Amino acid sequence: DIQMTQSPSSLSASVGDRVTITCRASQSVSGYINWYQQKPGKAPYLLIDSVSNLQSGVPLRFSGSGSVTDFTLTISSLQPEDFGSYYCQQSYNVPFTFGPGTKVDI
Amino acid sequence: QVQLQESGPGLVKPSQTLSLTCTVSGASISSDSYYWSWIRQPAGKGLEWIGRIYNSGVTYYNPSLRSRVAMSLDTSENQFSLKLNSVTAADTAVYFCARTTHYANFFDPWGQGTLVTVSS
Numbered sequence: 308d309i310q311m312t313q314s315p316s317s318l319s320a321s322v323g324d325r326v327t328i329t330c331r332a333s334q335s336v337s338g339y340i341n342w343y344q345q346k347p348g349k350a351p352y353l354l355i356d357s358v359s360n361l362q363s364g365v366p367l368r369f370s371g372s373g374s375v376t377d378f379t380l381t382i383s384s385l386q387p388e389d390f391g392s393y394y395c396q397q398s399y400n401v402p403f404t405f406g407p408g409t410k411v412d413i
Numbered sequence: 414q415v416q417l418q419e420s421g422p423g424l425v426k427p428s429q430t431l432s433l434t435c436t437v438s439g440a441s442i443s444s445d446s447y448y449w450s451w452i453r454q455p456a457g458k459g460l461e462w463i464g465r466i467y468n469s470g471v472t473y474y475n476p477s478l479r480s481r482v483a484m485s486l487d488t489s490e491n492q493f494s495l496k497l498n499s500v501t502a503a504d505t506a507v508y509f510c511a512r513t514t515h516y517a518n519f520f521d522p523w524g525q526g527t528l529v530t531v532s533s
């Protein structure tokens with residue numbers, strides 16, 4: 308299985324801050340990295356697929372980048388509604404696996 | 414708008430079989446463009462992909478659960494189902510169903526999730 312790690316595991320930031328979450332795969336996953344936001348008691352919500360493809364309706368302050376094994380989710384200007392947990396997921400190889408998550412507090 | 418909704422017992426006894434159904438609206442599970450997946454999340458923990466089923470009935474199960482999992486389709490009801498046998502307390506989790514794209518294998522949308530507790 309491809310193992311996914313994320314850092315940091317949690318962070319606290321202020322409104323307007325630039326936030327960066329890193330995701331690393333144990334082997335190359337090419338361009339098959341997806342990012343999800345999850346709020347307490349809710350299902351995960353797809354933000355970005357295929358490294359950098361922003362989903363319709365997702366604010367432009369969210370962006371994704373990276374390649375091979377190292378990927379980044381950036382929130383350019385943190386907003387109060389951005390609290391929650393963020394997960395990366397590799398869809399390069401089965402079984403699909405998720406990172407352990409990054410909890411973002413405002 | 415595509416929506417998925419999980420249903421099934423919220424409490425299962427140890428050693429018994431967990432059975433859940435996902436009802437899909439706004440899309441056909443017979444579509445060639447998608448798989449249909451199950452994912453679970455123990456309380457306060459991360460996400461584990463359980464497996465997927467295609468419209469042909471072809472399945473792939475996570476090797477970590479393969480010996481205990483079965484998925485099936487009911488195209489007449491536009492539903493797909495999960496069975497997990499010989500459950501233990503470690504199987505207590507919120508179970509989500511999700512649509513999975515055929516080309517990039519991301520999950521969108523998800524059902525709201527249903528909590529299944531394994532306890533006597």
